[in-house]
Every structure is written in C-alpha cells, then in structure tokens.
Amino acid sequence: MNLKNIFLHATILVICFACGGAKKSDWQQQANGVWKYTIGEKSKINLLDAAGAVPNLARLDAGAATTFPLDKERIHITKSAHKIVIQLPLDDAEQIYGLGLQFKSVNRRGKTYHLKVDHYGGKDNGSTHAPVPFYLSSKGYGVLINSASYMTVYVGSSVRLDSKSKPAVYNRNTDKNWEAQPKSDVVEIVIPDGNAEIIVFNGETPLNTVRKYNLYQGGGVLPPKWGLGFTYRSHTRHTAEEVLAEVQEFEHNEFPLDFIGLEPGWMNMSYPSSYEWDEGRFPEPGKFVHTLLEQGVRTNLWMNPYIAPKAKLYEPMLPYAGTHLVWNGIVPDYTMDAARKIFLDFYTKNQLDIGVSGLKIDEVDGYDNWLWPDAATFPSGTSAEQMRQVYGLLMQKMVADLYHKSNQRTYGLVRASNAGAATLPFVLYNDYYDHRDFITALINSGFSGVLWTPEVRQSNKGEEWLRRMQSVCFSPMAMVNAWSSGTKPWSYPEVYEEVQQVAMLRMQLLPYIYSTFADYYFNGTPPVRPMQLVEGFGAKEEIKAGKLDDTANPYNLAIRKDIKDQFMFGDNLLVAPVFTGETSRTVILPQGKWYDFYTGEYAGENEVIEIRTALATIPLFVKDGGIIPMIGPRLHAPKPGEQLALQVRHYGKEGGSFLLYDDDGETFDYEKGDYSLTELSADPQVGSKGNEKRVEGSVFGYGSVTWKFMTE
C-alpha cells in the first residue's frame, strides 16, 4: 500500500464516521428528559424487554422539561462487520458513576469495563452480578446502552488522535507532571453486535437522572412489608422439624423473623435440581409452610435453573433446553412462552399454591467454569452470550409475573440482574464476603436500579458479626445466610444484645423504610443512595500522588480516594458503617446541619468529622429538619389492617416534612389506589409540635401518632 492509498483509506474512514454518525433527527424523544437512538434493526432481545420494563410516562413527564444534555457533534456511532463503536463526549471535570454492581470503586472515570454477567471475581473490571450498562455523569445526565450483548466501556480510558482537547505531553523520565493515565475527552463503547439502543436521560441533577432511569423501567419495586423485616436462611440439610424448631428459637430469643429461606436440601435432588420436595426432610410441605405462616413466618425457597434428568420437569422441558448442561442439568430457554409455562405450572402447583412466598434464584450469574459456554445455542435462537446477560432478568420477571397474577407480593433473592430490573422484587447477593466491598456494592446498587444485600454468613469473632449485622440492617434485605455454617443471630453471645438491638431498630424503622421504597416505586428514588447523588455534596474526589514501585506501582499511578463507605438510607438517614477493628472513623457530612440519630445532638455541617465509634451502634446521622417515622420494637412486620402506634422523630432546628406511605403491605391493591400518603411535618422554629395531613388515600395502619423532638 503506498502513501496515496493510505490517505484514500483514511478519507473513507472519515466519511464513514460521518455516515454512521448520529444525526440529530435520529434521537427520538421518549418522554421528558429521555431520548433514544436505535442502531440497526431493533434487536430480538434486549435488556429492557427481557425485564419487561414499561416506562412510567406520566411520572417521567411530570417534572420540568429538560433538553438533550450532550453535544451531538461529539457523538459518533460507527458500525462495522462485527461490532458497533459508540463515542460520547466527556468533559474535563466530569466524573462517571454506575455500570452496575462493582465492589471496590465508585468513580468509573479512567477505567475500562468489560460488562458481562459473572460471579464477581475480586476486580472492578465489569464482570459481575449486575453489569448494568448505565452510567451517570456528575454533570447530571445518564446513558443506558440497551443491548443484551457483552460490551466494553472505556470510561475516559482511551485517547483519540483526532481529539480536540488532547492531554499535555510530558517526558516520563524527567517530568513529575507525567501521568500514567492522560485525561481523555471521550467515553467509547464497543458492542460486538449489529444492533443496540442508546438511551440518554437528563434529569439535570444526578439524583433526578437516576430517578428518570428508574422510572423509564416503570419505577422501583415496592416490596411487601414482611420483605423488609428480618430473614434467615436455614442450613441446607435441615429437616422440616429442625426448621420449625429454629423458628421457635427466634421467638424464644426475641429476634425478629419475617421469612425463612430453605436452601437446596428442600429438594430431593439439587445441582441439578428437581424442584420437588424431599420426602424425607419435608414429608408434608403444605403443612410445613402453613405452620410457619401461622407463626407469621413466610417461606422462601432456593433454586437454580438447571433441571435434573430424573426430575418430573425434565422431559417436558427438554425441547426448550439449550445445547449444554450445567451441573448435568438442562438449561431452559426462558425467552420462550412454552418453557415459562412449564415451569410456572409446576411451581404454582407445588410451591405457590401451598403458600411459598418467593424464591432465591441462584447461579444465574455463572462462574465461567460452570455456566453454559458461549458455544451454546438455544432453541429460540437467542445466542449464548445474550442469554447469559438476561437470564437473571428472565427468571425474575417470570416469577414476579406469577406472584403479580395471584395478587400477592413476593420478595426474594437473585444472583444476576441487569438494566431493567428496578421493578423486579429481587435483591442481589453473592459468595464474596469482604465487608467493606459489600458496602461499596451497596452504594453502587443505588446508581444502577438494582438492590443488594451485604448478607451475613459467619464471622471470626463477635465484633465482626455485630458490625456486619449492623450493616445488613441498613440494606434492602436484612439477612443471615446460614446455609453452610448454621450460624444463628445469637451464635456470638458476647454481642447478642447489640445484634438484637439493631435488628429491632430495623423493625422500628419499618414505616420509614417502607415509605422510602414507596418513593422508589412512585418516583424512582433509589432507597440506598450514594453520597454522589446528594445535592450539595458534589464530586469531592481526592487524587493523591502515587509512589513508584517496580512491582506494586510501576507506572506511578495516582490513587483516587473514592467515597464508598457511607450512604443515605432513604431521604433522612446517613449511614456510616463501622468495620472490625475500627474504634473511630471519618464521616463526610453534606451541606446543612447534621444530628446524631441516637441522641439528637449536633454533629457538624458540610465538613469531614472524625467520630469515636461505640461497639453497640452503627453511626447514623439525620439532617436538619429530618423526620423519621417509627413503630415499637416487634418480631414481625405489621399485618394488613393491624393498627400501630406511630412514633415520629424530628431532628435539628429547621422545619421539615416527610411523606408517609401505607397500604396493606401484601397485595398489589395499591396499584388500584388502595394506599395512603400522609404528610408529617413539624417546625420547631414556629412552635409547630408536629402535624399529620392525609394527602391521598385512606389505607392507614397507624392508630395513634406521637411526636418526639430529638434536638431540644
């Protein structure tokens, strides 16, 4: 090839860029603050469709109108034989969050992510339980790639030769300004497929954009009240009798329990699975489930999707199975109506109809070593890779629809999810167990429309057990998982009182937590909120110079200090978990005055404070004017129609209000309007001692209301 040819080739490329570039007319407005660009034909399968997401257009259109947030001249889309490349602008001071359930970092800028459903492997590289292709900018917009393909996202980690704002060039050997990671002005996304949708959200603030992203999926899930109580997963080899005895122990030890999980041992065959009750351990499943229900305890069942050759479901499902086995079980193609019907009919008869309240859907994330390979094919024509990206969504949706049809809410666990899952009643978990990283994942879940539980399994000592229990009680699912260890909440007697206390605090906070989830449902507001979503918090990222080391840091990389160990739980509670061995920690308090939850004392304002941490409690702060509705300590979530005494706390000096949500807590009747919204307000400055004002509806489970002013 000679020089002339080269230039010709280069020209063709440039023209192609322009051809494939995003024309202004290609961006279709979907709702206020939501625009869609479709590349290629609409795909047979994508994330939002797999999740059954239906945008809540009314809520999306409710706010002030916003404009397309990106410079369209800086958007380029090219399609070649085997892939799509998307370039989106990135400004100098912009920080990027999201991209799903990562465990070690919050800020995504400067890194590369290979988004693939997988068990998290200890590195934030995009392989994880919910590799959600949605990113949020600190500038207040968000981008979703609605595609079920694996994809790679270069978040300002690639620098283009044609960039108009190329980074400065330094000589590494002599110039201390040299950077291992020169600043890039582009996010590049590579999709090894022929079609995809780009959906851009503009809520003008990061929080409002996340709300729009969640509302575009239909809004957040509203769990049943019992789902927000405490749950325990029993040892996998326990019998019905042993489980019943265990439930008695909870009662005896005065530890809350709303639902109990049975692990694989409830089946007569697992790995691969039968979904049939083990006659030895559970001779009368109907009676067993019913006995539990009478004690106010629901049953959740473990499952994974791989069906055993001897199972009754095997033959019927065989025509809808993929080409490969997982743990010797067939893999149903749940994109197909017929496959879903086979499973749901069986589940309805053997589990739902006897009163089972939900599922733990395990191992839909795969470890590379035992999920189906990319070589697999499925009868519907869905590729192995697409199936992997959506399998968790498909199963969640299938089960959620069944419970919806029977007008009872469910709330379970799932080990893989993706974009579109905000409405689905499942919480993510995994086998990893780093307490700090579990909190980082909790924070990241808030950017991505998924829920996460930092489940507690066992600990080396009481202190760690307590610290983990404190954290899990401020998460979407307060859970001990003793499937293998058999650990009980009281297994560390030296801290049992404190463990019981925090579990009871969770129960007392149910009105607050339930209203927080109602805000997720109605407005898309994430219940667990990263600090980066708090107004007035800003992107306070600290960059520290690195130390050259020929093995540990050969490129002298700067170290970025992420804010990843504190978060908002609902509007008013700032949670600052403490980790084993710590006797103090720093807390970053956003703008406005903040008060200690337990004492009502002033803690600080728009500053970093260092606090001494008592073993007994998890540090909680309430912002000025914050109102927290609570009930008395109890062992089970309120039942429908139960009337409770509401205790409302006010913190600080400012006036404030809180929208208290209530309904029957169990059914979907709220979708027909059977709920209530009550405004709780107080303003000590004008002498207001607290008011309740019904805003909407009449289903209200609180017989009396008492106000308590925590800061006098």
Added chain:
Amino acid sequence: MNLKNIFLHATILVICFACGGAKKSDWQQQANGVWKYTIGEKSKINLLDAAGAVPNLARLDAGAATTFPLDKERIHITKSAHKIVIQLPLDDAEQIYGLGLQFKSVNRRGKTYHLKVDHYGGKDNGSTHAPVPFYLSSKGYGVLINSASYMTVYVGSSVRLDSKSKPAVYNRNTDKNWEAQPKSDVVEIVIPDGNAEIIVFNGETPLNTVRKYNLYQGGGVLPPKWGLGFTYRSHTRHTAEEVLAEVQEFEHNEFPLDFIGLEPGWMNMSYPSSYEWDEGRFPEPGKFVHTLLEQGVRTNLWMNPYIAPKAKLYEPMLPYAGTHLVWNGIVPDYTMDAARKIFLDFYTKNQLDIGVSGLKIDEVDGYDNWLWPDAATFPSGTSAEQMRQVYGLLMQKMVADLYHKSNQRTYGLVRASNAGAATLPFVLYNDYYDHRDFITALINSGFSGVLWTPEVRQSNKGEEWLRRMQSVCFSPMAMVNAWSSGTKPWSYPEVYEEVQQVAMLRMQLLPYIYSTFADYYFNGTPPVRPMQLVEGFGAKEEIKAGKLDDTANPYNLAIRKDIKDQFMFGDNLLVAPVFTGETSRTVILPQGKWYDFYTGEYAGENEVIEIRTALATIPLFVKDGGIIPMIGPRLHAPKPGEQLALQVRHYGKEGGSFLLYDDDGETFDYEKGDYSLTELSADPQVGSKGNEKRVEGSVFGYGSVTWKFMTE
C-alpha cells in the same frame, strides 16, 4: 412458537452442525504429523503470518510417519453470524497443557480461558503476555488455532447435552461423589470472527508434538552466545558515565556481564517515545556503545511503540498511525511495509549502525487501561483486536529481520508474544513478581514456543535475592532489572558469594546451554522443559478433595496439585528451585536413576524425594548417563574463534552421549552450514573414559577436552 416449530428448529440446528462439520477431506496434510483445516477465507492477518513463521518441512518430515490423532466424527465446526465454534474431542484420562504464559497452573483441563494479549493480572484466565492458542494433550497430540482474534477456549469446562459420555448425576445435598465440575468430553473454542485455521500436530508423544509445533514455526531461536551470558538493566536515569562506571564495578566485583540494558532514560522523551538519544545523559552514543563493546559488553535499549508528537519519527509515521493514542503517542500500524521502513531506517541509522545489539520492546501487551481500545481502527484495516493479538509478534519480527539482514544475531526482551514466535530472538518478562509463579510461567513457556525470564528486580532480604538469582540463572535470560531500584548483584553482601557462584555456574554451563538451544533450533526441542514432556513421567496429577467453605470454597471444589515447581533445563539437568523460607523441598524424579549435579551422588529413581536445601545452591539433578559439557568460570561469553578448554562431566553408571553444538556465536553463518556438531560419549560400564566424535562441520571453539566422571 409451538412444539412443532421447536423440533423443526432443533432439526435445522442439527443439520447445520453436520453441514459445518469438518469433512474428512477438509483436513489438509501440511507435513508429517501436521494437518490444517481452514474455516472461511484465509484471514488477512493471523498469528503465524504476523510472526513470519515458515515451517521447517525437512525436519518435520524426518521422523516416523504419524496418523491424524483425533476422531473426526467428534470434531464439529459451526459458523454463525458473529462467530465460529469448534468442538474437539477430549478423553476421560486426558490432561491438557499449554495455552500460553499462565502463571499459577499447568494443567488446563476443566478451566476456561479468554485468550487475549494483556498484562498478566494475577489469574490464569487467558489474559496474559502470550495467550498462545496451542494446547497439548497428554495423549501426545496438539492443536493450534491460527487466528489473531480474541478467543475463548473451554478446556473440558463445558458439558454438552448431546454428549455420548455424559458424567454421572449426583445429588449435591446428600452424595459425596457430587462434583462441582462434572467431567466433559469436549474442548470448545469460540472465535468471534469469520475465519480461522485449525492446525493439528501428532508427534505421538507430548515432547515430539511440541517439537513439531515449534518446527512448524521454523524451529526454535538460536540466540547469540552473549545472549546466554548475564545481563543487567541499569537505572533509568543513569548517564553514560554512570553506566560505564557500573560496568567497571561488574569487572571489579568479578561478576559476569555480557550485555547491559538502558531503560527509558536513554531517550530525550519517553512515554511517549522519541527513540532519539538524550543529549544530556548520552552526549556521544556512538562512543558510549563502542566503549562498552571494547569491554565485551553489548548494549540493549528499552523502547515502547508509542511515538511522541515532538519526535522526528512523528510526522513521517502519522499516515500509518491508528486512531488512538497511547500515553499521548501515536500507534504505528506495523502490518504495513511503509511503517516498518520508517522505523527501521531510523533505527538503523541511530542505533544499529552505532553498534546497539538489541531491544527491550515494552508495553506491547497492554494493560486494558492504556493500550488502544477495541474501538480503534488502523489504516491497513487490521482491527484493534487483531492488532492487539499480533503487535508483539510484528515488532519482534521487524527487529529480528533487520538484525538478520545485517548478519548479526540479536537477543532482547518483549512483553507480548503469541503463537509463531519460536524463531524470534526475544524473551518475555513482566511487572509481576511472585517467585513461585515466575517458575510456573517458565514451565508453561516450554509448552508454547516462547521464552520467559523470571527477572530479578529487588528483594526484601538476601535469602530471597539469592533464591531468585539461582532461578534466573536457569532460564533463557539471566537478568537483573534495576531500572527503578538500582539494585546490583552485590547489593546483598551476605549472599554475594553464592550469587556470584551461580552466575559463574551459568557461564560454565554455556556449552551445555548453547547446545540445548541448538536442539531448539534444529529440532524444536524446548530448552525449558515441563516435567509433563519427560518420557516416563506421565500425567501424575493429584486430586485432593476440597473443603466446603461458604466463602472460600462454596462449591466444594476439589484441589488439583499441579507439578509446577521443577523442570528440565535441556536434556540432562533437572532444576528444582527453592523459595525464600524453605529449608527442604520435594522433588519428583522421573524413571531412571538420578544424581546430584554438584556431588555426583545417587539421589533416587522414579520417586518423590524430600531434600534438605542448602542456601548456597539450587538443587540440580542429572539423569543416569547424563553428560554435561562445561567451560571454566568467566565474565563474558566466548568470542568467535576463541579456543577454550572443555570440561565434560558424566553422571551415574550408564553410558550416555551428548551432541555438542558450536559456531561463531554471533552471526547467521550457521544457516549456511558454518557450525559443528560433536558427539560426546562415555560408558563407564565398558570402561570408556569419554570420546569426542565430530558428526558435522568444523567451527569448534574448544582446544582441549577433559572428562570428569562425577559418580565413581
């Protein structure tokens, strides 16, 4: 979709498998024991072409004829829109090795590898410096996928529904025979591309198959003699004067030194690079290189491929650059003749012509965060992914060709390679630094036609320094890399005597090591040989039951004990490295009697021995009848024409022979026959006190030969 459609669909799939299946006539025999199957059109770029591999047909055809080793009925190849899927049979007892430079394990069975050129990230998942798509079976055949695409290889980690030997099904909950990883009868390879070549090798034994694989690339590299001496990489900010002073120190401390490496500081600009000498530190590069040469020390220069905007090469190279920058430098498209010419002309004038002996080609492996992204395009049309897989090969080949043209051998370093590199005079290295894992990588290099050095940078204490120095002296490149630390061989005075001793032992062994490389060149025999290639060693894999742990081992995975801490260095030396803190270790001795290298004492036979390890020496064993030709201790490798006293050692009781190779050690004249092969033989049982018999040629640098019988 109804049931009938499903079955129709399934039928179509089956028919497609048959359509796309490998017909017997599609396997084209390339040479004795080598067959090729081409999928799609021949690709514009593949690994063997990028490396410039030319099969050595004469040598390949020399041995006994072998037959196609796989059951063709069990080979299936399917091609769909975005990918190729290859299925190859795997028998029950078969073990699989290879797939490039992995660091933690040797046996590949039951695992999945995503083969991608990258800096090794601490997990054997296929992302590494040389993700060579060649695997070797313990049954004695090998398979190479000649494709420059990323690819995923499921080495018996996927189980097919249509398998004729499906694993037994157990109930995990109750049956202790349950396996987390059911046995698979298939290797599946997924290539996201439309074309590829499958090349099958059958040498009937693992070693002969590796030889065939290497010979198919043209045979192994024969380094210059000086390349097998000792090398030191000087601190990156050293000046010419400081480097010269350092060389004096080597002389003064009587430590061998054959070539010295200059790190980025020799350039006036690095990261991005200029390839221009820094006038401050190296005012007279020609004189500097010449002064070193006069002292018997050659110069090797660091480089990476990314050219700085201010460099003289920038403008000329710009038309041949990819769309993205790496460290602000352009990325030349070295698949193009014009780009190669620009670089080579510059290098010839500024480096080669003043006497520079070679290069260290850094950062062609990429870290995901600073290589070009998959979004990049290149003027030749080579995709970003293909470019990444072959970049290291392209640069090695370009430089190797230049030195070949000037009839002087080179021997350097490269951080990325791939299949096809056996003939290329470069040794792999990286920034990782685990001593044990470095040895595992050394072993794995022997399956994959690449060379690896467990380079020594620094240590916490003298013991570790010594243990690492002992290992590196039994590798393809004996090197200290002090680019950042400035460490010298004598930096740990408490072990200097022992360090000096092992470096001198390396120099004494040069006749043995050089002949070992000649065997690589002529016969493809890997100089560093995994035990799995030793005849009579077998696949002695130990499987130990796992221990269930809900975090560390939730699937109760069995643990496989790989043999990855001992290897053969040439035909006769078994090397058993010792790691810091160890005072003893086990050594697995293959069939036949084995003797201690240092004392000649009997050590054992076909057994596992436990040895006490002295700090002073690295354990070395010689097999019965083993002959080791040596020279006296010296500071530099022999010069052309130099006449040396050869000391030949014999070990054990049996008779044996060794083919001693010699030539001028510097030029390519051996390709025209200017070399000698001399058979050294002795048989104490018949009273033979040692014979030398010239087999071929006359270039022979040994003036006298003395025999020493180590086992009397």
